[in-house]
Amino acid sequence: MQQSLAAFSNPLPVSSGRCEIALPQITLDVCVNAATMDQDGNLSQELITQTSQQGDGAMQLNPDGNQWTSLTKIESSLCYLLTVRVIRARNIHQADVLSHTDCYVSLWLPTASNDKFQTKAIKNCKDPVWNETFYFRIQSQVKNVLELALYDKDVVTQDDHLFTVYFDIAKLSLGEEVFMHFKCDSQRQEELEVGFALDNISGPPETIITNGVLVSRKICCLEVQVVEKKKKEKKSKKEFSFKVQGSYEGTQDIVLGSNLVFSSSSPAKFHYARYKQPTLDVTLPAKKQPPSSHSRVYDTGLPNVELHSIPSGKNMILAEDKRFDLYAKAEDCPDHLDVRLGFDLCKQEKDFLSKRKNYVIPALKKVLQLEQDLLDHETPVVAVMTTGGGMRSLTALYGSLRGLKKLNVLDCATYLTGLSGTTWTMSNLYRDAEWSRKDLDKQISEARKHMTKCKINSFSLEYLKYYKKQLSQRKREGRKTSFIDLWGLVLESFLHDGKDNHRLSDQQWAIDRGQNPLPIYTAVNVKNNYSTLDFKEWVEFTPYEVGLQKYGVFVRTEDFGSEFFMGRLMKKVPESRICFLEGIWSSLFSFNVLYIWNLSHSSEDFWHRWTRDQIDNIEEEPPLPSQPQELRTRLFTPPGPLGRALRSALTDRACIAQEHNFLRGFQMHSDYLENTHFRRWKDTVLDTFPNQLTQSDEFLSLVDTGFFINTSIMPLLKPERKVDVILHLNYSAGSQIQPLDQTCKYCAEQGIIFPKVDLSEEDRKHLKECYLFDGAETPGAPVLLFFPLVNDTFQKYKAPGQRRSESEMEDGKVDLYGCCSPYSTYSLQYTEKEYDRLVQLGEYNILNNEDLIIQALRTAVARKRQIKK
Template identity: 25%
Template structure:
């Protein structure tokens, strides 16, 4: 009883340590037995205490990355390589595949079946608008509501045709049984991702969520709860997988692309009588007042969008706002004043003006008598406010005033904002290069758009900045941006070996790399069966072509003196 209470107390505290969590250590110990058998099957005998830690990394890339990762895992299984993998790291779109698999305790054994089921669901599944509505309305009750909530439940849910309400902490069993590699997901701090410091990279596992650069972690079930001085002060409901999929995977386009996606979904959500979806019966009696409120908010947002489009369309939106608020002399005057100074205003002034206009609209329309209308009004107000302030991934900061962490950039803030890690390195190198994980071989499957070596280049800079061992990279090996090969191997002393495999290359799609990149762009949100099959074939062919090279590197590492030492 006493040990159980101690364990519960530890879970309710911030853990300040560079050591791996108890749960991860247990999972790794179990997995080593499976990896040893996997190596035996490959003809590479190895004592269990000398089993090398091998990590597979899957880059971001929207739905392209998600689908390609299914094909990659199937083919790794086919060549008996998957059982040799200790860690699976995913960012951005790849997380959509990985997090869906870990609901099944035996997914690595059934990956071929699961690939077919999940890919069929992408095409033929039905998204559940009622569940999405309930989830996002519940989210608006939280003071940390952000665009991530709306994005998760209405965009990612619709894209995957699945609203996964299970929790990441429940995936622990899928790791502790040793049958599957240990998963690591990532997000980054919105305030620092461009400059990147020790507190930028956040990692998510079934056991803990934390910042490896600072050695600070909390129990996964407490993500989103309120911490202060290193202690849990208010337990909140654990974030579900659907929310996390949106948090991990929101970098599927430019700011303009995201604006269009979110606002389009919001308009469709509130539109009455859509032919392709059931009407929202709660809004069937909406009056002109509610429609005008929506129109006012939309015009303010369109002003922001017109700003990103070189000012086009601003006059039309100001005309609309004046017509909506024409019965209020005070508010009409405010619109005219802002309009007159619009072209000369700086970014900060415009931001203030967005909020002044929204406040004027909100005040003008007052309360709605119907409770349902009030609820949806709250959704409108909060979502449009988030759009204007570009608010993503807000959550309670578990490091707020945390003793033992000398990092005021984080410890001084009660709230932090987390976004897609694909905006930085776009591969989970910071997690698998963590010294305590002792990774000897990294197999990186790069599903990026554009430069297929950008993840390597960014990782080199990251490792230089923080003194992390990484193979020396010859820039001449990274020149074929538009015509890459299928496999690049980088070795170095006292550093893990890296095998880098671009998805579209001159071996699996010779002469058609540009065509494949265009057809499977990161912005592509919908896939046909034929397109999924074509993408899966490319990913599987890539593994088939490089599997012998991977096998030789495993043999070299198992037999290398540095490993035996």
């Protein structure tokens, strides 16, 4: 280490200066040797030796952890000392009109520090020389990408951002030092010169919790207490302010007054990541406030306290005063996580699958007319998958399910998935714990009542007051409310009589014996300033869990919407009533201009030059040995004012549902891009920018899955669910085949096994009621039964094999997609006749294709038996 740092001592002639190693809020005028770390990995000031050029750095503490999930690894992992020396830049283009740039470099390594560090600004110089050194303590099992941003400092206006270099620390070899020349613009010969060294540091390794994609690190809890010494009859209120940068709580205040007794049971608490070695900033109340002043005056004489200096589990006096004493105590938080890290199915779903077979096996025996029951390994997993389509999909799904029930196929199904309007049907059905054991006539009749009623009453003064009260309550609970919440309340009034207290977790009692298929609801997580094609992540909701399969992270359904930090539950928020989730699952109002353009032109390619970040791979000298998991060094060039304005206009969504992010605080594993689970769903422009992925966001931004592909099939393609047969019930507007085509294209791009869909041009112009794609040419693919919502033989037949009489021909005229169709996606009310016809059509199309359904089930059983052989 001594040699490594010595190599940075004087690479070019500069005047002598100093090197500042910045622990948060504390500056030491030293250069650190690796040997100056004590056994806890902290700086030992007694061993500090030599001086060097000016700079800043951040040193982190070791976290610890534990986890109970079998698929989650508990690893002991080394930390390293990263030394970064920002040396100089050359030929920087002129950003100001009248002078050269006043350059400085900002360093951002969020996996090591809460703070951004920066060099001093060199005035009016196109070839600035800084020669400043920074230190970071990094975790070797975390993907550490250093962002070096060059700015032009301006006094009046905001500093101009010239470019940012993204450098993956995985390129560095332990114990070696390198001087990198980043070629930022070959034409202007712009370059940034930076030196790097990576060395071991003393102290125990760090224990991390990881599923191979996400990493959880140790957090601690700090308690701060104020105890008064004197009590006077008359005294003014005293307010203490405490701040821990980067903690979950941020800043907290304690107020002492004549009518307030401070209790030791209610100290100010802070949860913070131990490895970031933060400080406690204390602002004391003023000893005496001038009578003429109306503002608070503070005595800020108390120095900032480094939290690693507080003994674990013991009270420590931070300050003593004749008026009060200030105490602090830091303790490690429990090792277990409150989220589930892993890609396997949760225990409850596995138990459900075992119980569901007790219903599926007898049903398959009856449907397939078998002489004996199927064995477990011969029993296919059948799923019913739906698409969205507003009230049209709600209504048609009732008919489809009644048809499946009459064929006894509904009892063969293990999963039922939905999005948009079909989630309204599903959430209604699962209020009844035995719904699939019944004929569904009661549910269909109840839905008819609400589908045919006048909706104008939902906007009456009485309802508006109710909406306001409900939104205010959600805000008091700590939620970030939006128009989507109001839409959920409006849906509640459309589909129910009065307030609906049903919650998603309540549906557990409808599957506790395996008596109904397991419902899965879908949404997508998006990002501001990105189109849905550029960034979307699948989110699934079941009565047991809510999670993102891409990251392998799930929370209990009861905890969705609560606040998490590094996988720990920080603040429990009451579970949302299901109407608010229905608003998210069918958020018709989360559109943007690019989505509208895509509907009419089937491509966003024309706008990509305006809406995508300008990212280029850049050359680096010297070339470093290639590592399997490393990222290319890249250059980001920010857009100009016109580009930013146009991008905002194209990508901003009208409104969006935001829920507290249960991934908050996690870090990406160093090998996350090589993880097979992550790679299956890796399809966004930010997947190779770990600092900008979802774990860094405070909120999830959720929209209707239809804004990407109008399908709920993705949870069924999770290999762990082993789905063998999918009944694809399509209720889309416009092209009936488009969602299936888009699914095929997506699966091909992602390498997800999916059957080949081969339809002739004639079929595409005149779709039949059902198509069977057995996936014979794609080993491992599920058998797919595709049911487009079409009015084909139903025009002449009221039931399979029963022709309509002349007086009944009118009932077969169901105008689904004409310009005057009553079944528009945006229709909110049907007549009784319109409702009944659509239900009957959905039922008929299922019943009329019984042979294809049985063929699909027989094919799946045969394949299961062949695999066993």
